[in-house]
Amino acid sequence: MKTLKNFPYAHVLVLGLAKSGTAAAQLLLDSGVKVRINDLKADIDQPAVRQLIDQGADIVTGGHPLSVLDDIEYVVKNPGIPYENPIIEEAVTRQIPIVTEIELAGFLHEGQLIAVTGSNGKTTTTTLIHEMIKADQQPVAVAGNIGHVSCEVARSTTADETMVTELSSFQLLGTETFRPSISVWLNLYEAHLDYHHTLENYHRAKAKITENQTPEDTLVYNADDEKIKSFLPEVKAQLVPFSIKERGQGAWADDEMIYFKEEPIMNKDEVVLVGEQNLQNILAAVAAVKVNGIRNESIEHVLKTFTGVPHRLQFVTEKNGRLFYNDSKATNILATSYALKSFRQPVILLAGGLDRGTSFETLVPHLKAVKAMVVFGETADRMLETAGKAGIEKTVKVDTMKEAVDQAYQFSEEEDVILLSPACASWDQYRTFEERGDMFIEAVHKLK
Template identity: 65%
Template sequence: MKRLEDFTYHHALILGLAKSGTAAAKLLLDSGISVRINDYKANPEDPVVQDLKEAGAEIILGGHPVSALDGIDVMIKNPGIPYDNSLVAEAEVRGLPIITEVELAGILHKGPMIGITGSNGKTTTTTLTHEILLKSGKQSSIAGNIGEVSCEVARRTNDQDTLVIELSSFQLMGIERFRPTVAVLLNIYEAHLDYHKTLENYRQAKAQIFKNQSEEDFLVFNIDDPTIAKFIGEANAQLVPFSTMQKLDKGAYADEEYIYYNGEPIIKRDEVVLVGEHNMENILAAVAAAKLNGATNEGIINVLTSFKGVPHRLEFVDNIEDRLFYNDSKATNILATSKALSSFKQPVILLAGGLDRGNDFDELVPFLDHVKAMVVFGETAGKMQQAGEQAGITAIKKVDNVEQAAQAAYELSENKDVILLSPACASWDQYRTFEERGNMYVQAVHKLK
């Protein structure tokens, strides 16, 4: 496996273990770099901790002492740790570089790289791009938020591999040299303001994806997104737009009949399996990114006529007595839920709620016009109920969790109804991840049989 050969630092502090911290620590140790690890919650008896200690890492657990920064020349921060963390703030005062592990992936991987970010649709677009490249006979590896840690995957790639990475704003804030040959900007919507504090900070974090690109690189972007349109001129890369609303001579677009790339019709829309207008945006972005990396029309057609989606993103679960159950647990903000609701014409019973990040749900109200009932849960249950009442929904039930929500929704439903888990909130008030939340819902649906 590859090692870091041109890493400019010698004494690294890994702040926060989890998957990304563990992978970064192993890579640095294998590369002969001094590693100190600081984690507030990790168990000293954890085999991972013991293995890293035996490999030569210094371990500091149970707190964040300022002395952990002594003798350090770079901090590699878990993306989820905010910048107002005491140790991160002190590192900034000391002028220490603060990076995330994706920076290490960018150093390791010498072949083409596609970086994909946006408020919504990252996982679907990343998966589609990867699958299209594979079906086109290209070598492709997939990494990032979607599964394996980026630097771990980058250790195994070769120069012929295209590395396709799903990137969060948290990861992008911690880059120095990271430079995708193709960057993809799907959309920007108010999200993660508990972390970024302002929409402008969030926008700037997303814009990091193209900050190191040159005129040799490409930036695939949503020309229909007004927020993106405001700052796209800052990019040095060649601009490749996509649109669901307008005809384009360059880039990817769709009309009522076909999907096009650079004006060439590739596939009829009615042959595409993946549902939802928002997914058409993801498809167009993936087509453009894959085409820029040598994908064939045959590869695109093969994937789009068979790809039904990714787990927890408008995932069809089951049909029980003519009720259609969908799992959209990955919808962790209002935009994602509004797009999920827009995917259905028939009556919907919406299951929603979760972590309270301080926002209300007024923007969701216009999309509740065909929602006949709501089942709400989590910290935002009260706010969700208010939004439902504002939309004129009278059948609203409050429950404790998604398992109870599945049962309650079934009791409220009739033939032909869609029962949709699309929380519009993060899961961390009750569940460790949106995957755990979605899995609990899926299990509860199967029990209804």
Template identity: 65%
Template sequence: MKTLQQFPYRRVLVLGLAKSGTAAADLLLDSGIPVRINDWKATKEDPAVRSLEERGAELILGSHPSSALDGIDLVVKNPGIPYENPMVEAAMEKDIPIITEIELAGMLHEGPVVAITGSNGKTTTTTLIDAMLDASECRSRIAGNIGEVAVEVARETTHDDTLVVELSSFQLLGIESFRPNISVLLNIFEAHLDYHKTLENYQEAKARIFMNQSEGDFLVYNADDPVIERFIGNANGTLVPFSVTRKVEGAYVEGGTVYFNDEPILERSEIVLVGDHNLENILAAIAASKLAGASTEGIRNILTTFTGVPHRLQFVSKFNDRLFYNDSKATNILATSKALRAFEQPVILLAGGLDRGNGFDELIPYLDHVKALVVFGETAEKIKDAGRKAGIDTIEKVDNVEQAALMSYKLSEAGDVILLSPACASWDQYKTFEDRGHMFVQAVHKLK
């Protein structure tokens, strides 16, 4: 596997392990670079931690002493660690650069990079681009926030591989020279303010995806998003818009046909992935994959067969003429509102989760075809209140997603859509949104 060559730093602190920190430490050690690891929760009983120590890493576990920065000239930070962390603040006071492992991946990968970010739709778009390239016999590897640690994948790529990487705002804050050949900016809505503190900080973090691009690079962007329109004036790459509302010099829909640069790609009616919001993701994926070398035939093959990413408005099953959809990834109001707009049939909505202090009145305009509401988690009462304001007569509170699936079936009739789209993060009851979605899927299969 590849290692770092001509690395400009002498000693590195890896702050926070988990998957990305462990992968970064592995790379640095393999590259012959002294590594110190500081993690609050990790213990030497963990085989991965023990292996790093045996290979020469210095461990400081269970606390964040200021001495951990002694002799350090670079910090590789786990993306989830906020910049208010005392160790991060101390590093900034010492003018020590702070990066995330995506920067290391950029140093390693020799071929083209397609990078995707946005408040919603990242995983679906990233998956589509990778699949479209693969169906066009273009070599691609998928990585990043989608699950595969980018630095691990980049160690195995060649200059013939296109690295298709999903990036969060947390990861983008930690880049210095990372430069995608094609960047994709899907949308920017209010999110993660507990981390970024202000909407402006969050928007600026997202815009970093194109900050290092030059004229020979491409920025695929949502021409229907006014926030993005304000940001792209700072872009140096070639602008390639997509729009679901009008014809643009990029990807668009006109007369029921999907186009890229005036080339008809396929009829919208042939696309099997449901939802107007997914049409935005599809247009973005078409533009990016075309620029990366995908064929029209390869793109058509994917769009006429792709039914969705797990936990992202994923079709689960049809049972007794009820349609079950798992949208556990909908961790905010915007995502749930988009999911609701995907259906014209009566919907039974399953919602609830971590209470971040917000209300749910913004969801009310999208509840007009919700015939019943099943709520759970910390926000159950708040979502009940929004449901009452929307005029929903049938509202039931349950303890968890499994009970919600059973209750929703009892409340349903033939022709209904039963939709898990929580509008909240999962951490009040589940480790991840995937765990929450898996419980729902299992409950649906038990019903059958």
């Protein structure tokens, strides 16, 4: 496996372990760099942590003493650690560079790098790009916020291999020299203000995906997003737009076809993924891979067979004329409104979850096609009130996902859509949104 060559720092602090910190520490140790680890709750008896210690890592647990910065030249921090952390604030005072592990991946990967960011749709778009390149029988690896640590994946990539990586604003904020060959900027909504504090800070973090690009590189961007377009005067890369509104440039679509510039790619009716949001993701992926020279046949094959990333408007199955979709990742009103706009058929909506005090008033206009609602979790009663305001007469409150699916099926008729799109986080009843979605899928398959 590859290691860092000519790395200019001799002593590095890895702040926060988890997957990304463990991978970064392992890479640094293998590269002959002296490593100190600071993690509040690290279990030194865990095999992965014990291996780092056995290789010479110095580890400090149970607190964040400022002394962990003594003799440190570089800090690799876990993306989720805020910049108000005392260690980070002190590192800034001492003018020590602070990065996330994707900066290390940029040092390692020698081939083409495609990076994807946006407030919504990152995982689906990253997966589509990866699958399209793979279908074209080109060497490709996938990494980043999609579940595979970038600096770990980059250790085994080759110079002729494309690496596709999904990146959050947290990860991008910790970059200095990171430079994708092709960057993809999907959209820009209000998000993560508890971390970034202001919308401007959040937007600037996202814009770092193209900050180091040159005229040899490409930015694929959403031409329908005015906030993204406001950054274009600063961009040095070649610009390739995608749009569901404008025609003729970059990737676009009319009522019948998907195009790249003036070239027809495929018929829209043959695409498995549903919804306007997914169409944007598809067009972004098409633009990225066409820039990369991928054949239309490979694009078409993926779009005819790809049923979606798990828990993101994922088609589950058809039973007795009913279509079941798992959108457990819809943990806010915006995501659920996008899901509801994806269907022309009547919808039985399964919704509810953790109560964060959010008003559901803005969900009401999007419930026009909903014929029945099954609600659960802490927000169940508030969801029932929302259904009443939308004029939905068929409603029921349940305790379990099995009950929810059974009741939804009883409300349904042939050609209806039964949709799990909760508009709430899952932590009141489930450990993760994935667990919630898996329970839905299990209940659907057990339906008699």
